[in-house]
Amino acid sequence: MIAVPTVYVVDDDADVQRALMRLLQAEGFAVQTFYSPEAFLTYHDPALPGCVVLDIVMPKLDGLALQRALLASGHERSIVFITGYGDIPTSVQAMKAGAVDFLTKPFEDREFLAAVHSAIARDQSAREICAERESIRQRLATLTRREREVLEHIVTGRLNKQIAAELGTVEKTIKVHRARVMEKMGVSSLAELVRMAVQIDLEAADPCEAR
């Protein structure tokens, strides 16, 4: 990624907000601060890479609720939770829901920045995976209906002969379809094709299904 990743700091305490902003800026991150999870949900740009530093205890919508809201909206962000008091059930809940880390205030800068770095890294890899999935889907969309049927049979491990019998055609035709699928999906081996199929979960990626 070329763009400088942005750290979104969501904390209702202005002092903490400013202190964390200084620390993050000194580390070279772009920082945006929000006083409430609502403001963050309204104004942040899901397309920008980065992570969220989120205080778990806040009026109205709290940190966990924001985490759920982000998950539900499909714009998942890696989150570093910070809290004034280490409440184990809350931290367990947060970690289960995919938080990168759960830090109890006051925390050391190294600890904090390490958590932010790993959150950024996770965001980056998530973005890469997402991008790859997107490209697979795009390639998948170029397949004809017949080719897709053949693909589905290939990834379940069937032989050309079996597929031909299933689809009521000859083995030779299936061979041609298979070569076309490999070419369109941009892979050179069956193993690669299977990995791709696993990555996108073919059923879910059914073109008939609205996304």
Add this chain to the structure above:
Amino acid sequence: LQKRRGDAPTRANETIIHSMIMTMLGAWGSDEIVADSGGAEEPPFELMLARSQTAYARTKGVGLLRLESQCAASTHLQQREPACNPWEGNLQPLAYPHFHRILPIRSAGYRAGLRTAELLHAKALLKKEVGDRKRAEEAARIAEARFSAMFRLGPDAMSISCGIEGSVIDVNDRWEELFGYKRAEVLGRTVRELGLYSGERDYSAILECHHREYGCIRELEIDVRGKAGPVRRAIISCEGIAVGNEPCFITVIRDIDRQRRAEREAQRQRAQLMHLTRIALLGKFSGALAHELNQPLAAILSNAQAGLRLMARDIVNLDEIRDILRDIVDIDRRAGEVIRTLRALFTNSEPKMQALDLNEVVSKVLDLAHSDLISRKVTVALHLQSGLRTVRGDPVQIQQVLLNLVINACEAMDGNTSGKRRLALLTEDGRDDNVWIVVSDTGPGIAAGMLDRLFASFFTTKANGLGFGLSISRTIVARHGGRIEAMNNPEGGATFRITLPAQPGARLP
């Protein structure tokens, strides 16, 4: 008056007149009448005096009175006991034309009767007096018996002393118990010799009373010291009395040592209870308090570490460093204030009465409860009246009362959906030189029939409540000369109002 010239007065006339005058009780001397007596015809005279003195019957015919007078006198004399019921009328003498005054006529029988009556009256008086004396003697005997019983058996220590130095004449059993001396040991000795009062001022007050004739002391609180030594608190009353001709003093001493100690103990326990209630109250949001302190600590640490990072750079931006340091100082001060408030709430110190700004009290309580309110998802509407008058009070205790109300309100709203947990806090100059703090919530309100019992000790609606919060709150507010009331809001929820007397003239800028 009809004038008549008469002959020279007869001797008999003179005698009669004289006698008559003698029967007249202390009216005037005889000379006055005899001096100008004139002659007269002879109207019947016996009407007047015949009933009493036969000697005068002979004087019949001597006309002294006019007929109308004679008739009236006659009627009177015919009554059964004329002596006791003297006739008084206009007696117009015929023989003495110059003597025409209104004379009371009283017979000799009347004199005797009167004397008898006097004597009877005197006898009755005497009899009454004898009776009175007997009764008085009896009363005195009873009074003495009562006094003696009271002196011996009364609940208080008593002594009788004489002379201005107060040498002891008698003491009762309770006195012996209180001071630890036997009666025989103290008779004839003075209070100062015995060293009964531990303070010199007490002596002078008591002896000064002795110097005054019939001086008295009412309920003077002093320290007394017995034979064995320990000083006890007592109330002393002293009254001068005369026994024979000698001025004496009766002294009543009530031992209030135990009472004072019990009062101190009660006060200490009340303070202890207040303190424990406060600790319990703070325990309710200890987690939030930790947050309240960890927040500034986090800000300080991160600021300082950011500063260090910035200073490690080749070019140091001093303005940035200065900003960071300023922030650290500010945050630290605020955190220090929270800690001071907390420490004051946690320690069991003597109440310090001072001029209090209730707006500040409310702000401090909200600072403490800040995190708790957030984690409970309670939104706060704050209306602090500017220029509020100050009250006189102990900041810690008033904070405790308010904190308790805030926590109660929050707990009452736990059952609400999160959008409907609203706490309103306001300060206001109330009526009648009072200042109000009002705490309102949007909870379920106070159930009917519970409003009365709300402030009673051990009354609680909470599963784990002790029922002290509001009871202690009421005690605190009452000690500040104020009151605390609870009511239900028409739109739902409950409102508590603390009323405290404003300090005269004191108003905040």
